[in-house]
Amino acid sequence: MNRTYGGVRGLPGNPAPYSILHIPTERLRAEGENASPMFTLDCQSQLSAPERAELEAIGQFLRTEVSPVVAEYWEKEEFPFALLPKLAQQGLGRLHESEHSRLFIGLVHAEIARCDVSLSTFIGVHSELVGGVVTGLCSEQQKSSLLPPMRDFQQMGCFALTEPDHGSDISGGLATTARFTDDGWVLNGEKRWIGNGTFATFAIVFARDVADGQVKGFVVREGFGREKISGKMSVRIVQNANLTFTDTPAELIPGAESFANVNTYLCSSRAWVGWQAVGAQLGIMDLALHYARERQQFGRPIAKFQLVQEALAKIAGNVAASISLMSQVASMQQAGTLGMEHAALAKATTTRLARESAAAGRAIAGGNGIVAEYGLGKMFADVEALYTYEGTYEINSLIVGRALTGMSAFV
Template sequence: MSLFGKIKGTLSLLKDIDIEAIAKLNSKIDLKEVMDKVGSLDDDQLNGLMKMLTRKAKRGQHKLPPIDGDFYDLSLKLTPEQREIQLKVRNFMEDEVRPIANEYWKKAEFPQQIIPKLATLNIAGIAYKGYGCPEQNFVMEGIIAIEMARVDVSMSTFFGVHSGLAMGSIYLCGSEEQKLEWLPKMQRMEAIGAFGLTEPNVGSAISQGMETTCQRDGDTWILNGQKKWIGNATFADVTIVWAKDVDDKQVKGFLVRKGTPGFSPEKIEDKMALRTVENALITITDCRISESDRLQEANSFKDTAKVLKMTRAGVAWQAVGCARGAYESAVKYCKKREQFGKPIATFQLIQNHLVEMLANLTAMQTLCYRLSELQDEGLLKDEQASLAKVFCSMRTRDVVSRAREVMGGNGILLEHDVARFVADAEAIYSYEGTKEINSLIVGRAITGYSAFV
């Protein structure tokens, strides 16, 4: 093609611009000077200009792929019924929670009005058998955790404490009478549960160093001590409290009803993470609990550990949801945010960040899926749950960090959601066993040596 032909082809890109648009363009640039410059270009330069203009013209017509963190299509492994539950939870989180998530996170308040709406989903205690529970499986429980956490980790934590730790304690350690009294109404979310294990002076070493005590006095037990970081406890109808028996030195569990004298929960303020969750410092002073409200099948810390093992997989799934929410928010932002005249998603370094985020996210999802399969098959080991918690909480930190990085300064603003995911990832990293403690559980399993002390 001749030089004249290439110039003519370049100018043909302007054929659809009307006279008014040309006049407006001429007010911004000197069109004659532009034409002079174009006329002085050699063939290679003109070819480059043609490619640039053509790419610019076609960009608006380019159909972009949907934003989806399920890159290996794990959703295809769900049954139609499970897929329906997943989408029901997703729609609820998008319609009811996303519009208020940042507002309540900023206010550090839990939206009480959301509980009756959440109850209509019929998902509490979803992996348990009987007592009005949906009787699905732990894979489905994990999928629900992802769907909640990808929008709001606080909401996922609230639900995990209630459905997992509190209901799970009764399900695993309660008598039949206790299960019949509490599980059906907790499943309907007519009663909300909390779980009191961690203390002000003891976290990781709680199995050996628990300071909260219980002592039998006839048909009642007298509890004394403090519990800290207890989610939902400011408004829970029942709190599972673990205490060490002063007589036999064994850990026992108790159902402490709301309003019980000597049981005083105080909301913890000024948190930088999970601000919507109402964690409490509970002071327990000569609190009398009847023998009928002692968890009848909780006779040592081994029973407490059964609850933690069952729910630790759920925390790993929460980490996946947090990472997925940050990743999807970052992709959405990068497609819309323009710098140097084009979306930053077109830049190589940005794409590299997104790929590394997706790789971590995909590894986490597939690991957790297999973990829950083992749990459903009754084969789950402590060290397997711990490995998932270690890996997923670490990788989530990396994903949310990269999500904030690709957003630049905007990444620290709540309006883009990622700032909330960055902060909440720090809580996930610590609760349900720190990275170090869970690492030692796995290390003991693979070496045969305990390195705890």
Template sequence: MTTSDYYLLDDTLPPDARAVRDRVRTFVDAEVLPVINDYWDRAEFPFPLVPKLAALGVVGGVIEGYGCPGLSRLAAGMVTREMSRGDGSVNTFLGVQTGLAMGSIALLGSEEQKARWLPAMAALDAIGAFALTEPGHGSDSVRLETTARRDGDGWVLDGAKRWIGNASIAQVVVVWARDVADGRVKAFVVEPGTEGAEGFTTELITGKIGKRAVWQPDVTLHGVRVPADHKLAGAESFHDATRVLTATRGGAAWESLGHAMAAYEIALEYATRREQFGKPIAGFQLVQHKLAGMLAEVTSMQLYCFRMAQLQEEGRFTGPMASLAKLHHARAARQVCLDARDVLGGNGLLLENHVARHLTDMEVVHTYEGTDHIQALIVGRDVTGIAAFS
């Protein structure tokens, strides 16, 4: 049995989610996998895939209206799972676009702001970015130092951001900054290349070991002017940034699942054809034990994700629930990818076998949206009622 769907969960998919799964899987097999290793190796973004991604009709995910597809939570999960099953860089590009940038505008923007930016972003005519993390503030991003001050009929932004996916190619960047007047964190839409935004500059971060085919630059904001109506209407505190991150943290769980499914299936297929000591290595007890353990983790991740989608549809999914899913999935998928690399031996080090890419991409997933340490503290606070961090 070569499938990683051991409990036949995909058999329960409703028609809409099944159609999305098949459409994205076909795209990944035909368009992504044949080219992505070369882009990844050269640390180049695969620009030719952008119009093809737009044609899939999945950009915008669960957002309804404004040219967005209004997918169910389960169908949106299929997009993330299948995309990351192919490649983490492409999935991150799409996740930043849909979940973080468009998600911020959809959740916190006024009707006018949604109508202004979302349709072009849904068509990928405008690429989005989400600027929260700073050089000195990752896990403690609540303490961000980028400032916003009123000046006449607009705002002026100053500061620095780091690891901002898509920022060097974006037309719409959601920047989180602290209002110097009241000390509260707010969000502003910066349109690089427009008048007043000359102080918005980027510098690519190089030398990454994972997610090499998506660009995540440093950003500098020096006297960047934005009109008053570019402040997102519903963004009045860091709690609003947390609302966006809670929604996307579930996406990190689906992504981890995709990486793990790919790694397991590659390892299983390899083990059945790779011969050592006169027989396929799949016939050895140690290899079978490893494969069974990998499948157990993949299956538990699938069950988490399907239940997570149900709770989201019912409006009962909480921030700590998202943290538990991210904690478990990033840790489990990281190990599954490592085990797959081990099954392939030296061949697991080669990009042509894809596992090395999934393994190093999972190192990135393990870190972003909060490491397992931070997620554990969020869950711990929820179950004990005692905060172990400020």
């Protein structure tokens, strides 16, 4: 008998009987509902009752309003501006001002990544990096002009640190310059891989003061060039850009007069990527479980085969390990004891496990696993970005190694 999934018809057991991205996500989640507490170790139970209710409401919104449409934007490499008002209604534009627990905020980031890694990257840059610097380091005048419109995404910033020739060595090699003139600060240089850079209404830019050699932070509201980076295989919704500054007017951020002051926010952003890795793996589990139950081979669902169950168990173990690690990271953030070495360990470990989970999930789907519409290929590609950005796996590993040995391998 023919079966229809979201308007895509096919015969069960045929190579491509349906598009998994068009299966209602509430059905996907319901199918995995009984297993979910097992491999998340019921982490949500640590939240207060109001936080649990709010997290469930956000998850329901993402499942019903975002999941059905977001894949189309990913395939077209376009940003879903139409979703911004709905995202704002869920409070996702003001996470950086939230009084919620760090565990709640982390689980929100995970839920967004479970729906779409690109969208979680946008929200993370907005809240953990840009929002964190504005709330923590900007002047009261800067805050009053930037924060209110950020809450509903009327203004969106970008975090401009990485450069064309400096990524892993950015703290020592940063080449963009800042010079104080009679008319104020001006910047010259280039930045690369800047998320939200094509449409940001302002930029948080880091440049080296030619007078004292210190790397300082600036708010730039206009006068910089933007060029979209196209043809990405990963996080395709994220609008990365090359930015250029030519005697561009800038405002000094008073709390960011040395690069050391920014480390707190880089530490938080690495923790955020750890939560993204948790969410991506939960999404992989959703998709892989559904596919294994539906896909028929040799006259039965492939979920009945031992090797498929072993792969699913591996993903579940990776999720459990990742969420356990990130729950402890959240506790340390709450207590103010999280160091860069802890964040680096969490980021490196969870993204390594996510990469393994993505490969296992993709393999469960066989040839269909490399087709974007089945979801697992999309997750497979997006996890590669998690493994690389906010410090590559190797660089984060060396931060941990330096903490362990007391010796730096960077120089």
